[in-house]
Amino acid sequence: MLEAYGSALVYLFSNPSSFLLIIFSVVWGIAFGSVPGLTGIVGVALLIPFTFVFDPTAGLLLLSGVYVGSTFGGSISAILFNTPGSPEAACTALDGYPMAKKGQAGKALGIALASSAIGGIFGTIVLMLLAPPMAQFALNFGPPEYFALAVLGITAISAIGGGSVLKGLVAGLLGLGIATVGLDPITGTERYTFGNLSLLTGISFVPAIIGTFALAEVLQRAGEKTSTADVITDVSTKLPSMKEFLATRITLIRSSTIGAVIGALPGVGATTAAFISYSEAVRWSKRPQDFGTGVAEGIAAPESANNSAVGGSMIPLLALGIPGSATTAVMLGGLTIHGIIPGPLLMETNTQLVYTVFIGMFIANILMLIFGIRMARYFALILKAPYALVGPAIVVLCMTGVYALNSNIVDVGVMLAMGAFGFLLRKLQYPIASFVIGLVLGPIAERSLRQGLVIADYNYWEFAARPITAILLLGSLASLIYGFYGQWKRYRQVSQAAVQS
Amino acid sequence: MLSLKTTTAAFVAASVLAAPAAVAQDYPTRTVEVIHSYGPGGGTDRFVRAVAVPFEEIAGQSMVPISIQGGGGMPAFANFQQRRVDGYTLMAISPDQIIAHVLGRIDMAAFQPLARVQYDQGMIVVPADSPFQTIQEFIDHARENPGDLTVGITGAAGFDDTVMGLWNIETGAEVTTVPFGSSEMVSNTLGGQVDAMHEEYGPARGLIESGDMRPLVVFSDERLPVLPDVPTALELGYDVTLGRWRAFAMPADADPEQVETLFGLISEAVASDSYQEVQEQAALQFRSVLLGPDEFQEFIDNEIAVYTQVLTALGLTD
Secondary structure (H helix, E strand, C coil): CHHHHHHHHHHHHHCCHHHHHHHHHHHHHHHHHHCCCCCHHHHHHHHHHHHCCCCHHHHHHHHHHHHHHHHHHHHHHHHHHCCCCCHHHHHHHHHHHHHHHCCCHHHHHHHHHHHHHHHHHHHHHHHHHHHHHHHHHHCCCCHHHHHHHHHHHHHHHHHCCCCCHHHHHHHHHHHHHHCCCEECCCCCCEECCCCCHHHCCCCCHHHHHHHHHHHHHHHHHHHCCCCCCCCCCCCCCCCCCHHHHHCCHHHHHHHHHHHHHHHHCCCCCHHHHHHHHHHHHHHHCCCHHHCCCCCHHHHHHHHHHHHHHHHHHHHHHHHHCCCCCHHHHHHHHHHHHCCCCCCCCHHHHCHHHHHHHHHHHHHHHHHHHHHHHHHHHHHHHHHHCCHHHHHHHHHHHHHHHHHHHHCCHHHHHHHHHHHHHHHHHHHCCCCHHHHHHHHHHHHHHHHHHHHHHHHCCCCHHHHHCCHHHHHHHHHHHHHHHHHHHHHHHHHHHHHHHHHHC | CCCHHHHHHHHHHHHHHHCCHHHHHHCCCCCEEEEECCCCCCHHHHHHHHHHHHHHHHHCCCEEEEECCCHHHHHHHHHHHHCCCCCCEEEEECHHHHHHHHCCCCCHHHEEEEEEEEECCEEEEEECCCCCCCHHHHHHHHHHCCCCCEEEEECCCCHHHHHHHHHHHHHCCCCEEEEECHHHHHHHHHCCCCCEEEEEHHHHHHHHHCCCEEEEEEECCCCCCCCCCCCECHHHCCCCCCCCEEEEEEECCCCHHHHHHHHHHHHHHHHCHHHHHHHHHCCCCCCCCCECHHHHHHHHHHHHHHHHHHHHHCCCCC
16 A cells, blocks of 8 residues: 555646646536535536646546535535535535624634545545445445435434424424425436426425525515624624634534544445534534524534545545445546546555545645635624625625526526525524425435335335344434433423422 | 438438538537436436537537426426527437326427437346246236235336336236335345346446346347346236337427438437447447438337326326
């Protein structure tokens, strides 16, 4: 292995241009990630034709750098405008935007950036050291395990939203319900499409979150009478102190681990990793009711997880030739064009390529930190502009972005409808976080439950009695019971206090 | 069936004879756009781009793929139909359009078939530790225990389901299909969650070469030269040769002269070294015979008949 790293280093230093490529790709990735409608997938797909002029190693360096940069980039617009630039960053908006609204945009961006870099480096190290065993471990995850994982994330809904458990559950169910629109994942039957063929593949995720987050926010702020009072006058571009950042270290370790494992599972990627680690951050927090109001853990958890998932999703790609995410699927296509056959033999026959990419991803994460820190301060300044200018600009950006994503006008309609719906949820004080978790994890839970039942011939016991499934499901159950017990205890204290007074 | 060379030669000759040089110059005079319903960087997107590179050199005009995703391909089809019929809008079509037609969602009569370029072949593949060494053992087990064997496929009620549905009808050895996303399908098969999967040779070859997976049967007219020991379903007496294909179509009322000119350009592009190289790297060269407008129309009619039979048997249509 040392020899392989040696030859990779020789490659990098004998091709100094590859460092330029990495810098370019990270900046390109951040740009694509931060603009709604231009996701990392598009960024990678657009660069594939350009990789023809390079050798395969340089080509893959370029693509993986974009992947690293774009996964962080999405958080910039999520934090500043409540507009997730890419689906992976949707979760970051939940606490990032409230923190920016408090005038701490610089701090929010700084936490997002540092967490991204730490998560990214963690994921890359896991990729470097553990790719083959992790890939084998991931193969133990069949549909029942995917189902249990999604359930674990969904049960955190009861803990989110601070106020009412009932409202949290209703919002979560609405998310699960909306996720069922479209073709049935097993039989292919149309569900809730009302004869409208454009709804065949369901409510697209990106238009839905951009509507519920960004558009709903603009609507709400437009509805508030005093416009001057609401301008964020005190925009601090101050970055978080080391102490503030280190306070999130437990969250960082937990979320990076979750990110790397979920990233390595084919079919689920950075978005799922971000939401599940957010759920876990809420579950393990001493102050779960504060989430959603702009807490540091609420940014650190999804950002470290989604960047760690980047390294994670390269594991099945390089170790087995199975792409772990949509972006790596596009990268796989790029590799094939270069005449490289992805598969278990790749790591043996193309050692120089594989190890150069490992080192390249490591460097990309460090570069992201260096460039991002400076950029974060300038980005934060945008908030100093009056909202009367920023608000309409966000709406235009959302509409063009959502259209640009799939060139599908129906998506713009979905975005507008979801904007109105999100506005309603906020007015009635239903937690958006629960709604979005239902929307993200619902389809995974449904699909894997039904796949698993088909495989187990509808034997529920056979489905649940698998070690990983059983542990995850029991954990979810325990967490639910504990959550309700806590609620009940608080309720009793309150009612006793009322009786005594 | 005509070979690639003769078809190409015939059409180049025909276009030279029928159309004076002037026609070749006044069409195409701008970019030709190819609408498709798949993601950027996916198989169809790469297919269009691979043809586009030599096309640009030959025609002097570029060809660009336009990806309109989602909605089960309906928004892409609607966009294709809304555009002016001026010879500059094509659509990249595949068995998915045939299925949408059979299910009554679109009408294949809206297309003027232009050129079928790629024709892939699927296989039943088992993981290395599977008890089944040959397809006969697999069939025998399925006959004795109908529905017991699970086969991973991509997408519900789509192309893979149709192939396996036809397999069930032809062999009477019924297997249960489990729809996955394409990467989950591979990991679930490798991990032994399902007994086998249906996959094309190209994407599976890495795992076959490393010995992690074993193909049992190939759905093609002839054995693949790279897998000489794997029988075809046809030689076992089961008429299952359905494969995924990728093709270009124009609107139904396209100008016949433009159809002819464009097919000439596309057949030249497909014959070019640069396209052939891409095709070989994707392992699509085995039976990708280029079909011109008329042959392609016949092919489509035949596909519709087969898909209707299978989808009706699966209870997906009446």
